[in-house]
Amino acid sequence: MRPVPPTYPPEHHFLRDLALSVLEMGTDTGRAGMPIVPAICGPSGGVSAGALATLVDVVGGGLAARAAQPDWIATADLTLHIVDAPSEGAVVASARVLRAGHSTVVLSVDLDHFPFDGGSLPRGAFDPSTESDGRIGIATMTFAVLPRREGNPDITRFEAASGSPSGRILDGGGFDKPFVQELGIEVRDAQAGGLEVPIEDYVHNSFAAMQGGIVALVACISADVALTEACGTPVETRDLQLTYLAQARVGPVLTEATVLSATSDFGSARVTLVDSGNRSRVTATAGVVATR
Amino acid sequence: MTDIGQWLQLDLWEQPDGVIESPVIVGTAPVGRHVTTASGLLRAGAVAALIDCAGGLGSGLAALPGWVVSTNLSQRVATLDAVGPLAMRATILRAGRNAVVSAVQVRDEGRDRALVADGVLTSAILEFAGGAPKHDRPFGMGRSRVGADSGPQDLGIRPVDATSVGLELTPDLRNPWGILHGGAIALLADLAAEHAVTTATGRPSATGDLVVHYMAPGRAGPMIVATAERIGSRPDGDVMRVRIVDTGADDRLMCVAVAMVRPE
Numbered sequence: 001m002r003p004v005p006p007t008y009p010p011e012h013h014f015l016r017d018l019a020l021s022v023l024e025m026g027t028d029t030g031r032a033g034m035p036i037v038p039a040i041c042g043p044s045g046g047v048s049a050g051a052l053a054t055l056v057d058v059v060g061g062g063l064a065a066r067a068a069q070p071d072w073i074a075t076a077d078l079t080l081h082i083v084d085a086p087s088e089g090a091v092v093a094s095a096r097v098l099r100a101g102h103s104t105v106v107l108s109v110d111l112d113h114f115p116f117d118g119g120s121l122p123r124g125a126f127d128p129s130t131e132s133d134g135r136i137g138i139a140t141m142t143f144a145v146l147p148r149r150e151g152n153p154d155i156t157r158f159e160a161a162s163g164s165p166s167g168r169i170l171d172g173g174g175f176d177k178p179f180v181q182e183l184g185i186e187v188r189d190a191q192a193g194g195l196e197v198p199i200e201d202y203v204h205n206s207f208a209a210m211q212g213g214i215v216a217l218v219a220c221i222s223a224d225v226a227l228t229e230a231c232g233t234p235v236e237t238r239d240l241q242l243t244y245l246a247q248a249r250v251g252p253v254l255t256e257a258t259v260l261s262a263t264s265d266f267g268s269a270r271v272t273l274v275d276s277g278n279r280s281r282v283t284a285t286a287g288v289v290a291t292r
Numbered sequence: 293m294t295d296i297g298q299w300l301q302l303d304l305w306e307q308p309d310g311v312i313e314s315p316v317i318v319g320t321a322p323v324g325r326h327v328t329t330a331s332g333l334l335r336a337g338a339v340a341a342l343i344d345c346a347g348g349l350g351s352g353l354a355a356l357p358g359w360v361v362s363t364n365l366s367q368r369v370a371t372l373d374a375v376g377p378l379a380m381r382a383t384i385l386r387a388g389r390n391a392v393v394s395a396v397q398v399r400d401e402g403r404d405r406a407l408v409a410d411g412v413l414t415s416a417i418l419e420f421a422g423g424a425p426k427h428d429r430p431f432g433m434g435r436s437r438v439g440a441d442s443g444p445q446d447l448g449i450r451p452v453d454a455t456s457v458g459l460e461l462t463p464d465l466r467n468p469w470g471i472l473h474g475g476a477i478a479l480l481a482d483l484a485a486e487h488a489v490t491t492a493t494g495r496p497s498a499t500g501d502l503v504v505h506y507m508a509p510g511r512a513g514p515m516i517v518a519t520a521e522r523i524g525s526r527p528d529g530d531v532m533r534v535r536i537v538d539t540g541a542d543d544r545l546m547c548v549a550v551a552m553v554r555p556e
Binding site for chain 1: 363364366367368369370371385386390391393395407410412414416418501503505507508523524525526527528531533545548550552
């Protein structure tokens, strides 16, 4: 297991391009937000499930790591349910610990939309005191609590070096193109949800494997591609149930989607992700519902 | 009163040619009035209970000499219009030191094995005092049958108010460690979500997809209460969040579930 690099995420990283702002991070609750920009929106123009899942993973992982101290954590599952997908403003994920036991930490996350005058939010300028105009989704995450081992990050030392997480803005260069292209996602077989995704520094977590939120994002894109074919109309992920089985370390990650049901309005699929460079190890399985 | 396996009229057995560390569990259950809504659709919570039973058994055998408790169950529904009998197949996706993940598919034997639901069950491995249940391998389990095709009321599930349903924690509904069975909890979540939507809209409705997070055992009772809250609506239904508490343990939060509820 590699130690946490001195600065994570590195200068050029997906999380920085999302311009995530950590608004609050304690041991029971945590909040993070991000602006909604066209590059993270889907074909319908609303913020994509993959971007929201990444936000959930960041705030959830940060909070769970604190709740589990002095032990360490591994993400077990992430579920996401979206009821609205706004096209501008900002979204804030508010996480709270439902259970912090000796074997698992369970979190719930509420996703709220914050509109702003003038359209898109200036990068890094999120104002957490603004009134929300409504809930756009909910999420849950479960983490396995693991005995601390050498090489596990020490959050207190990490924060001592990089400053308190509250108020931190992961600001980067922003997206030059839609995030699917930024991530290098190639569609190999649309009907089967077949994607090929490279594992590079841009998508790494602190252990040089694919970051958990990006794993979720890839599952969403795979399902969207397959279900758009099956439904005969563009559909986008609204529900995600992701179970993490192993870290994807080598790549490229390959996906396969099995359509479970499809109508002209919505469909559901089971998605499997494998690390093709690591004996095609299955790294995650996801259930997805996508709607128009 | 009856236990959840009897209520489901469930038969489960381990495939004899399976790998001892990675067992494959198959099973059958009939489709009757006890597991269907007034309009004849399968109850999603009953399907989730089948997934919990089949996946839990396979995970438990994979965890020996430890045993397992369910921590997370997710279920995607392909169709609830089934004639039965239902056929379950559970396989192990991952068996680690602390957790086992199993995949379970439920199919309709009466409709050319059409897919009914696809589920994933995650279980935590625990070392129980007194050890794991003793099983011969390959394992087989048949249940005595309930006399009538009775509904969830036969499990002691009743409406409490406009958004809540309750279950009386009887000895039959406890597992060998004295806690409420995970399948009964999933069924309770389904019924709370359906009850809240039906009460609010005045129209019959039914749960489809279901996610259940098990957080603490239901041990005290006598009443376990599930309360549903509407998060929002989509073209495919209402998104309902359900919280289940053990009233005899200072309303300790046992479970959080999310259910999709659609008009029937």
